[in-house]
Ligand SMILES: O=P(O)(O)OP(=O)(O)OP(=O)(O)OC[C@H]1O[C@@H](n2cnc3c(O)ncnc32)[C@H](O)[C@@H]1O
C-alpha cells in the first residue's frame with residue numbers, strides 16, 4: 001500500500017474527530033468529507049473541553065486544539081484555527097476573532113468594534129480584509145499535516161445575509177457583490193479560506 005492509501009485506511013478504520021466547538025465550522029468541515037466513508041465525530045458530540053488558545057499564530061492555535069483532542073481519541077484529529085484579518089487594523093482581529101465577539105459570541109458587538117476601530121462606518125466601508133484558515137490533522141501515530149487557505153475581500157456595513165456564521169455577513173470576497181452571509185454553503189465554498197485549506201489537505205491525503 002502507498003503511504004496515502006495507508007493514511008486513507010487509517011481514517012476509514014479509526015474515523016476523524018473534528019476538534020472544534022464552532023457549529024458553523026463543523027458544518028463546513030463535515031461537508032468536505034461527505035462521501036469519503038469516514039466516520040466523523042466532533043468535539044461537541046464527544047463533549048470535549050475547549051482548550052485555552054494561548055498561542056499567537058493561527059497554526060500554533062490549530063495545533064494546540066488538535067493536540068488537546070488527540071490525547072482523548074484513538075482516531076485521527078482535525079482542528080481549525082481561523083479568523084478575519086483587516087489590513088488597516090494590522091491584521092486584527094486575526095487570531096482574536098472569536099474573542100472580539102465576547103463570551104456570548106455576539107457578532108454585532110464585534111462588527112461595532114471593527115467599525116469603531118476603523119474610524120466610523122464611512123471609513124470602514126470597503127476596508128480590505130482576508131479570512132484565513134489553518135487546519136492541523138494529527139494521525140493516530142502522531143504524524144501532523146498542516147494546510148492553509150486564505151480569501152481576500154472587503155468589508156461592508158450594515159451586515160447582510162443570514163447564511164453562514166460569524167463574520168460572514170460583513171465580508172464580500174473579491175469577484176463578488178454578495179457577502180458570504182448571502183451565499184449558499186456551496187457558493188461560499190467556491191471562495192472560502194476553509195474550502196481552500198480543505199482542498200490542500202485532501203490533496204495531501206490523496207482524497208480527490
Ligand atoms: O476554536 P473552535 O472550537 O474551533 O471554534 P471558534 O469559533 O473559537 O474558532 P476560532 O478560535 O478559530 O475563532 C475563529 C473566529 O473567526 C470566525 N470565522 C472563522 N471562519 C469563519 C468563516 O468561514 N465565516 C465567518 N467567520 C469565521 C469565527 O466566527 C470565530 O469568531
Ligand SMILES: [Mg+2]
Nearest residue numbers: 021022053098
Ligand atoms: Mg476557538
